[in-house]
Amino acid sequence: MKIYLAGPDVFLPDAVEIGRRKAAICAAHGLDGLYPLDNAIDLAASDASRQIFAANEAMMDAADAIIANLTPFRGAGADPGTVYELGYMAGRDKLCLAYSNDPAVYADRVGRFMDIANEDGRLIDAQGLTIEDFGLVDNLMMVHALELHGCPLVTPAEMPIDVWHDLAAFETCVRMAAARLLAT
Amino acid sequence: MKIYLAGPDVFLPDAVEIGRRKAAICAAHGLDGLYPLDNAIDLAASDASRQIFAANEAMMDAADAIIANLTPFRGAGADPGTVYELGYMAGRDKLCLAYSNDPAVYADRVGRFMDIANEDGRLIDAQGLTIEDFGLVDNLMMVHALELHGCPLVTPAEMPIDVWHDLAAFETCVRMAAARLLAT
Numbered sequence: 001m002k003i004y005l006a007g008p009d010v011f012l013p014d015a016v017e018i019g020r021r022k023a024a025i026c027a028a029h030g031l032d033g034l035y036p037l038d039n040a041i042d043l044a045a046s047d048a049s050r051q052i053f054a055a056n057e058a059m060m061d062a063a064d065a066i067i068a069n070l071t072p073f074r075g076a077g078a079d080p081g082t083v084y085e086l087g088y089m090a091g092r093d094k095l096c097l098a099y100s101n102d103p104a105v106y107a108d109r110v111g112r113f114m115d116i117a118n119e120d121g122r123l124i125d126a127q128g129l130t131i132e133d134f135g136l137v138d139n140l141m142m143v144h145a146l147e148l149h150g151c152p153l154v155t156p157a158e159m160p161i162d163v164w165h166d167l168a169a170f171e172t173c174v175r176m177a178a179a180r181l182l183a184t
Numbered sequence: 185m186k187i188y189l190a191g192p193d194v195f196l197p198d199a200v201e202i203g204r205r206k207a208a209i210c211a212a213h214g215l216d217g218l219y220p221l222d223n224a225i226d227l228a229a230s231d232a233s234r235q236i237f238a239a240n241e242a243m244m245d246a247a248d249a250i251i252a253n254l255t256p257f258r259g260a261g262a263d264p265g266t267v268y269e270l271g272y273m274a275g276r277d278k279l280c281l282a283y284s285n286d287p288a289v290y291a292d293r294v295g296r297f298m299d300i301a302n303e304d305g306r307l308i309d310a311q312g313l314t315i316e317d318f319g320l321v322d323n324l325m326m327v328h329a330l331e332l333h334g335c336p337l338v339t340p341a342e343m344p345i346d347v348w349h350d351l352a353a354f355e356t357c358v359r360m361a362a363a364r365l366l367a368t
Contacts, residue, residue: 008313010314011313011314012313012314013308013312013314048318049316049320049324049327049328050328053328053329053332054328057329057332074259074261074294074297074311075259075261076258076259077258077263077264079261079323080261080263080322080323080326081324081325081326083271084274084323084329085271085325086268086271087267087268087269087271087272087274087275088274088275089271090268091271091272091273091275092275110258113258113259114258125258127258128196128197129196129197129258130194130195130196130197130199131195132195134233138264139264139265140233140234141237141240141264141268141269142265142268144233145237145241145268145272147234148237
Protein backbone atom coordinates (compact mmCIF):
# COMPACT_ATOMS: atom_id res chain seq x y z
CA MET A 1 0.00 0.00 0.00
CA LYS A 2 1.27 3.43 -0.97
CA ILE A 3 1.24 6.53 1.24
CA TYR A 4 1.67 10.03 -0.19
CA LEU A 5 3.92 12.02 2.16
CA ALA A 6 2.66 15.62 2.02
CA GLY A 7 4.13 18.54 3.90
CA PRO A 8 6.32 21.63 3.92
CA ASP A 9 9.16 19.19 4.62
CA VAL A 10 10.07 19.70 0.95
CA PHE A 11 11.09 23.27 1.86
CA LEU A 12 13.58 22.22 4.58
CA PRO A 13 17.33 22.58 3.94
CA ASP A 14 17.56 18.79 4.41
CA ALA A 15 14.36 18.06 2.47
CA VAL A 16 15.73 14.95 0.74
CA GLU A 17 17.01 13.44 4.00
CA ILE A 18 13.70 13.96 5.86
CA GLY A 19 11.93 12.23 2.98
CA ARG A 20 14.28 9.28 3.29
CA ARG A 21 13.61 9.07 7.05
CA LYS A 22 9.84 9.17 6.46
CA ALA A 23 10.01 6.49 3.76
CA ALA A 24 12.12 4.28 6.07
CA ILE A 25 9.49 4.57 8.83
CA CYS A 26 6.80 3.61 6.31
CA ALA A 27 8.85 0.62 5.16
CA ALA A 28 9.32 -0.53 8.76
CA HIS A 29 5.52 -0.71 9.00
CA GLY A 30 5.06 -2.52 5.67
CA LEU A 31 4.04 0.59 3.70
CA ASP A 32 5.51 2.29 0.65
CA GLY A 33 6.05 6.03 1.21
CA LEU A 34 5.86 8.28 -1.86
CA TYR A 35 7.67 11.61 -1.37
CA PRO A 36 7.34 14.53 -3.83
CA LEU A 37 11.11 14.93 -4.17
CA ASP A 38 11.33 11.35 -5.48
CA ASN A 39 10.06 12.78 -8.77
CA ALA A 40 12.85 13.74 -11.18
CA ILE A 41 12.12 17.32 -12.27
CA ASP A 42 14.30 19.58 -14.40
CA LEU A 43 14.19 22.71 -12.23
CA ALA A 44 15.80 24.74 -15.03
CA ALA A 45 12.86 24.01 -17.38
CA SER A 46 10.53 26.93 -18.06
CA ASP A 47 7.55 24.80 -16.97
CA ALA A 48 9.25 23.33 -13.89
CA SER A 49 6.42 24.28 -11.52
CA ARG A 50 3.85 22.65 -13.78
CA GLN A 51 5.98 19.51 -14.00
CA ILE A 52 6.13 19.39 -10.20
CA PHE A 53 2.34 19.73 -10.01
CA ALA A 54 1.72 17.00 -12.57
CA ALA A 55 4.17 14.63 -10.89
CA ASN A 56 2.66 15.27 -7.44
CA GLU A 57 -0.88 14.73 -8.74
CA ALA A 58 0.13 11.47 -10.43
CA MET A 59 1.75 10.35 -7.17
CA MET A 60 -1.44 11.17 -5.24
CA ASP A 61 -3.55 9.28 -7.77
CA ALA A 62 -1.24 6.26 -7.34
CA ALA A 63 -1.41 6.38 -3.53
CA ASP A 64 -3.90 4.67 -1.24
CA ALA A 65 -3.56 7.23 1.54
CA ILE A 66 -2.01 10.57 2.52
CA ILE A 67 -0.13 11.55 5.66
CA ALA A 68 -0.04 15.36 5.71
CA ASN A 69 2.26 17.45 7.91
CA LEU A 70 -0.02 20.27 9.13
CA THR A 71 2.57 21.81 11.50
CA PRO A 72 2.04 25.61 11.26
CA PHE A 73 4.00 27.12 8.38
CA ARG A 74 4.85 30.86 8.03
CA GLY A 75 2.01 31.84 10.34
CA ALA A 76 -0.75 30.44 12.52
CA GLY A 77 -2.03 27.72 10.18
CA ALA A 78 -0.92 24.82 8.00
CA ASP A 79 0.89 25.13 4.65
CA PRO A 80 -1.77 25.78 1.96
CA GLY A 81 0.02 23.60 -0.61
CA THR A 82 -0.15 20.65 1.78
CA VAL A 83 -3.77 21.41 2.65
CA TYR A 84 -4.67 21.44 -1.07
CA GLU A 85 -3.29 17.90 -1.29
CA LEU A 86 -5.23 16.77 1.78
CA GLY A 87 -8.44 18.11 0.24
CA TYR A 88 -7.66 16.47 -3.10
CA MET A 89 -7.14 13.07 -1.46
CA ALA A 90 -10.36 13.43 0.58
CA GLY A 91 -12.17 14.28 -2.65
CA ARG A 92 -10.67 11.17 -4.24
CA ASP A 93 -11.97 9.05 -1.29
CA LYS A 94 -8.46 8.07 -0.21
CA LEU A 95 -7.60 7.42 3.46
CA CYS A 96 -6.57 10.74 5.07
CA LEU A 97 -4.20 11.13 8.01
CA ALA A 98 -2.28 14.13 9.31
CA TYR A 99 -0.24 15.41 12.23
CA SER A 100 0.76 18.78 13.60
CA ASN A 101 3.77 19.15 15.87
CA ASP A 102 2.21 22.23 17.52
CA PRO A 103 -0.67 21.09 19.76
CA ALA A 104 -1.82 24.66 20.61
CA VAL A 105 -5.36 25.74 19.85
CA TYR A 106 -5.61 27.81 16.65
CA ALA A 107 -7.13 30.89 18.32
CA ASP A 108 -4.29 30.99 20.88
CA ARG A 109 -1.71 30.60 18.13
CA VAL A 110 -3.04 33.58 16.13
CA GLY A 111 -2.31 35.67 19.24
CA ARG A 112 1.42 34.90 18.82
CA PHE A 113 1.44 36.70 15.46
CA MET A 114 -0.85 39.69 15.98
CA ASP A 115 -3.04 41.52 18.48
CA ILE A 116 -6.40 39.83 18.86
CA ALA A 117 -9.51 41.22 20.50
CA ASN A 118 -12.96 40.18 21.64
CA GLU A 119 -15.64 42.34 20.07
CA ASP A 120 -19.24 41.65 21.09
CA GLY A 121 -18.39 38.00 21.76
CA ARG A 122 -16.61 37.64 18.40
CA LEU A 123 -12.85 36.97 18.57
CA ILE A 124 -11.17 39.09 15.88
CA ASP A 125 -7.69 39.56 14.44
CA ALA A 126 -5.85 42.82 13.69
CA GLN A 127 -7.78 43.18 10.40
CA GLY A 128 -11.16 42.70 12.10
CA LEU A 129 -11.68 39.21 10.67
CA THR A 130 -13.24 36.55 12.88
CA ILE A 131 -10.84 34.02 14.41
CA GLU A 132 -12.28 30.50 14.40
CA ASP A 133 -12.64 29.63 18.08
CA PHE A 134 -13.90 26.07 18.46
CA GLY A 135 -10.94 24.84 20.54
CA LEU A 136 -9.47 23.09 17.50
CA VAL A 137 -5.80 22.97 16.44
CA ASP A 138 -6.49 24.42 12.96
CA ASN A 139 -9.35 25.30 10.60
CA LEU A 140 -12.38 23.06 11.14
CA MET A 141 -12.43 21.89 7.52
CA MET A 142 -9.14 20.01 7.92
CA VAL A 143 -9.75 18.82 11.48
CA HIS A 144 -13.15 17.29 10.78
CA ALA A 145 -12.20 16.03 7.31
CA LEU A 146 -9.61 13.85 9.01
CA GLU A 147 -12.18 12.37 11.40
CA LEU A 148 -14.57 11.63 8.54
CA HIS A 149 -12.14 10.59 5.79
CA GLY A 150 -9.50 8.82 7.87
CA CYS A 151 -8.10 9.24 11.38
CA PRO A 152 -8.24 12.21 13.79
CA LEU A 153 -5.37 14.72 13.64
CA VAL A 154 -2.34 13.51 15.63
CA THR A 155 -0.60 16.03 17.90
CA PRO A 156 2.10 15.50 20.54
CA ALA A 157 1.30 16.24 24.19
CA GLU A 158 3.95 18.97 24.05
CA MET A 159 5.51 20.74 21.09
CA PRO A 160 8.90 19.06 20.38
CA ILE A 161 12.00 21.27 20.39
CA ASP A 162 12.57 20.69 16.66
CA VAL A 163 9.08 20.74 15.10
CA TRP A 164 10.47 20.10 11.59
CA HIS A 165 12.53 17.01 12.41
CA ASP A 166 10.69 15.25 15.24
CA LEU A 167 8.85 12.34 13.58
CA ALA A 168 7.08 10.78 16.59
CA ALA A 169 3.63 12.11 15.58
CA PHE A 170 4.35 11.14 11.97
CA GLU A 171 5.16 7.57 13.07
CA THR A 172 1.86 7.43 14.99
CA CYS A 173 0.11 8.26 11.70
CA VAL A 174 2.07 5.53 9.89
CA ARG A 175 1.04 2.99 12.55
CA MET A 176 -2.64 3.96 12.19
CA ALA A 177 -2.42 3.86 8.40
CA ALA A 178 -0.86 0.38 8.52
CA ALA A 179 -3.59 -0.85 10.89
CA ARG A 180 -6.27 0.42 8.50
CA LEU A 181 -4.67 -0.52 5.17
CA LEU A 182 -3.02 -3.82 6.05
CA ALA A 183 -5.91 -5.25 8.12
CA THR A 184 -6.91 -8.65 6.76
CA MET B 185 -25.87 24.99 -12.20
CA LYS B 186 -24.60 25.40 -8.64
CA ILE B 187 -21.40 27.19 -7.62
CA TYR B 188 -19.87 26.71 -4.16
CA LEU B 189 -18.63 30.10 -2.91
CA ALA B 190 -15.50 29.37 -0.85
CA GLY B 191 -13.39 31.94 0.93
CA PRO B 192 -12.43 33.68 4.15
CA ASP B 193 -15.36 35.99 3.36
CA VAL B 194 -17.19 34.05 6.09
CA PHE B 195 -14.84 35.66 8.62
CA LEU B 196 -15.66 39.25 7.62
CA PRO B 197 -17.75 41.44 9.95
CA ASP B 198 -20.32 41.67 7.11
CA ALA B 199 -19.97 38.02 6.12
CA VAL B 200 -23.67 37.50 5.44
CA GLU B 201 -23.92 40.61 3.25
CA ILE B 202 -20.90 39.69 1.11
CA GLY B 203 -22.46 36.27 0.55
CA ARG B 204 -25.66 37.94 -0.63
CA ARG B 205 -23.70 40.14 -3.06
CA LYS B 206 -21.83 37.10 -4.44
CA ALA B 207 -25.06 35.10 -4.85
CA ALA B 208 -26.66 38.06 -6.66
CA ILE B 209 -23.74 38.23 -9.12
CA CYS B 210 -24.11 34.48 -9.74
CA ALA B 211 -27.86 34.88 -10.33
CA ALA B 212 -27.23 37.71 -12.81
CA HIS B 213 -25.17 35.22 -14.83
CA GLY B 214 -27.73 32.41 -14.59
CA LEU B 215 -25.94 30.50 -11.83
CA ASP B 216 -26.96 29.45 -8.33
CA GLY B 217 -24.39 30.49 -5.70
CA LEU B 218 -24.14 28.32 -2.57
CA TYR B 219 -22.60 30.16 0.39
CA PRO B 220 -21.51 28.37 3.59
CA LEU B 221 -23.45 30.78 5.83
CA ASP B 222 -26.69 29.74 4.04
CA ASN B 223 -26.54 26.61 6.21
CA ALA B 224 -28.51 26.90 9.45
CA ILE B 225 -26.10 25.86 12.23
CA ASP B 226 -26.72 26.02 15.99
CA LEU B 227 -23.46 27.70 17.03
CA ALA B 228 -24.24 26.96 20.69
CA ALA B 229 -24.24 23.20 20.04
CA SER B 230 -21.26 21.27 21.41
CA ASP B 231 -20.60 19.84 17.94
CA ALA B 232 -21.15 23.11 16.04
CA SER B 233 -17.82 22.91 14.17
CA ARG B 234 -18.60 19.39 13.00
CA GLN B 235 -22.06 20.49 11.86
CA ILE B 236 -20.45 23.31 9.85
CA PHE B 237 -18.06 20.84 8.23
CA ALA B 238 -20.80 18.38 7.33
CA ALA B 239 -23.02 21.12 5.89
CA ASN B 240 -20.13 22.58 3.84
CA GLU B 241 -19.18 19.17 2.49
CA ALA B 242 -22.80 18.42 1.52
CA MET B 243 -22.94 21.80 -0.22
CA MET B 244 -19.74 21.03 -2.16
CA ASP B 245 -21.07 17.61 -3.15
CA ALA B 246 -24.23 19.32 -4.45
CA ALA B 247 -22.28 21.93 -6.44
CA ASP B 248 -21.04 21.71 -10.03
CA ALA B 249 -18.15 24.11 -9.49
CA ILE B 250 -16.22 26.12 -6.91
CA ILE B 251 -15.10 29.75 -6.97
CA ALA B 252 -12.48 30.11 -4.23
CA ASN B 253 -11.26 33.42 -2.82
CA LEU B 254 -7.49 32.89 -2.49
CA THR B 255 -6.72 36.49 -1.42
CA PRO B 256 -3.89 36.20 1.16
CA PHE B 257 -5.25 35.62 4.66
CA ARG B 258 -3.28 36.24 7.90
CA GLY B 259 0.03 35.96 6.09
CA ALA B 260 1.57 35.50 2.67
CA GLY B 261 -0.72 32.76 1.36
CA ALA B 262 -4.35 31.77 0.93
CA ASP B 263 -6.68 30.67 3.74
CA PRO B 264 -6.02 26.94 4.37
CA GLY B 265 -9.71 26.21 4.99
CA THR B 266 -10.56 27.59 1.55
CA VAL B 267 -7.66 25.74 -0.05
CA TYR B 268 -8.88 22.47 1.51
CA GLU B 269 -12.19 23.02 -0.26
CA LEU B 270 -10.50 23.79 -3.58
CA GLY B 271 -8.53 20.54 -3.32
CA TYR B 272 -11.65 18.59 -2.38
CA MET B 273 -13.54 19.89 -5.41
CA ALA B 274 -10.57 19.12 -7.72
CA GLY B 275 -10.49 15.60 -6.27
CA ARG B 276 -14.23 15.30 -6.97
CA ASP B 277 -13.63 16.34 -10.62
CA LYS B 278 -15.69 19.52 -10.27
CA LEU B 279 -14.92 22.69 -12.24
CA CYS B 280 -12.42 24.77 -10.23
CA LEU B 281 -12.07 28.56 -10.39
CA ALA B 282 -10.43 31.03 -8.03
CA TYR B 283 -9.28 34.62 -7.68
CA SER B 284 -6.86 36.53 -5.52
CA ASN B 285 -7.17 40.28 -5.05
CA ASP B 286 -3.41 40.58 -4.44
CA PRO B 287 -1.59 40.09 -7.76
CA ALA B 288 1.90 40.15 -6.19
CA VAL B 289 4.25 37.21 -6.67
CA TYR B 290 4.33 34.90 -3.62
CA ALA B 291 8.07 35.23 -3.04
CA ASP B 292 7.79 39.04 -2.96
CA ARG B 293 4.83 38.86 -0.61
CA VAL B 294 6.69 36.71 1.95
CA GLY B 295 9.20 39.58 2.18
CA ARG B 296 6.44 41.82 3.58
CA PHE B 297 6.13 39.56 6.63
CA MET B 298 9.69 38.54 7.41
CA ASP B 299 13.32 38.91 6.42
CA ILE B 300 14.16 36.73 3.46
CA ALA B 301 17.59 35.84 2.11
CA ASN B 302 19.27 34.20 -0.83
CA GLU B 303 21.52 31.32 0.31
CA ASP B 304 23.48 29.50 -2.38
CA GLY B 305 20.78 30.33 -4.94
CA ARG B 306 18.00 29.14 -2.62
CA LEU B 307 15.54 31.84 -1.46
CA ILE B 308 14.86 31.23 2.24
CA ASP B 309 12.62 32.66 4.94
CA ALA B 310 13.52 33.63 8.52
CA GLN B 311 13.30 29.96 9.59
CA GLY B 312 15.60 28.80 6.79
CA LEU B 313 12.79 27.17 4.81
CA THR B 314 12.81 27.47 1.03
CA ILE B 315 10.46 30.06 -0.46
CA GLU B 316 8.80 28.82 -3.66
CA ASP B 317 10.09 31.14 -6.35
CA PHE B 318 8.47 30.29 -9.68
CA GLY B 319 6.97 33.76 -10.26
CA LEU B 320 3.53 32.48 -9.24
CA VAL B 321 0.96 34.28 -7.06
CA ASP B 322 0.73 31.40 -4.54
CA ASN B 323 1.79 27.79 -4.01
CA LEU B 324 2.15 25.93 -7.31
CA MET B 325 -0.32 23.22 -6.28
CA MET B 326 -3.24 25.68 -6.28
CA VAL B 327 -2.08 27.70 -9.28
CA HIS B 328 -1.60 24.72 -11.59
CA ALA B 329 -4.63 22.83 -10.24
CA LEU B 330 -6.77 25.70 -11.49
CA GLU B 331 -5.27 25.50 -14.98
CA LEU B 332 -5.82 21.75 -15.11
CA HIS B 333 -9.14 21.42 -13.31
CA GLY B 334 -10.85 24.62 -14.42
CA CYS B 335 -9.69 28.13 -15.31
CA PRO B 336 -6.42 29.95 -14.52
CA LEU B 337 -6.31 32.01 -11.30
CA VAL B 338 -7.88 35.46 -11.80
CA THR B 339 -6.02 38.47 -10.37
CA PRO B 340 -6.64 42.20 -10.88
CA ALA B 341 -3.97 44.30 -12.63
CA GLU B 342 -3.59 46.23 -9.37
CA MET B 343 -4.60 45.34 -5.82
CA PRO B 344 -7.93 47.06 -5.08
CA ILE B 345 -8.09 49.38 -2.07
CA ASP B 346 -10.53 47.07 -0.28
CA VAL B 347 -9.34 43.54 -1.03
CA TRP B 348 -12.18 41.97 0.97
CA HIS B 349 -15.08 43.77 -0.70
CA ASP B 350 -13.98 44.38 -4.29
CA LEU B 351 -15.76 41.71 -6.35
CA ALA B 352 -14.48 42.52 -9.87
CA ALA B 353 -12.15 39.50 -9.99
CA PHE B 354 -14.90 37.36 -8.47
CA GLU B 355 -17.30 38.45 -11.22
CA THR B 356 -14.71 37.52 -13.86
CA CYS B 357 -14.71 34.01 -12.35
CA VAL B 358 -18.52 33.89 -12.46
CA ARG B 359 -18.47 34.90 -16.13
CA MET B 360 -15.97 32.15 -16.95
CA ALA B 361 -17.94 29.58 -14.96
CA ALA B 362 -21.15 30.52 -16.78
CA ALA B 363 -19.40 30.23 -20.15
CA ARG B 364 -18.17 26.74 -19.24
CA LEU B 365 -21.25 25.41 -17.45
CA LEU B 366 -24.03 26.96 -19.51
CA ALA B 367 -22.48 26.30 -22.95
CA THR B 368 -24.90 24.36 -25.10
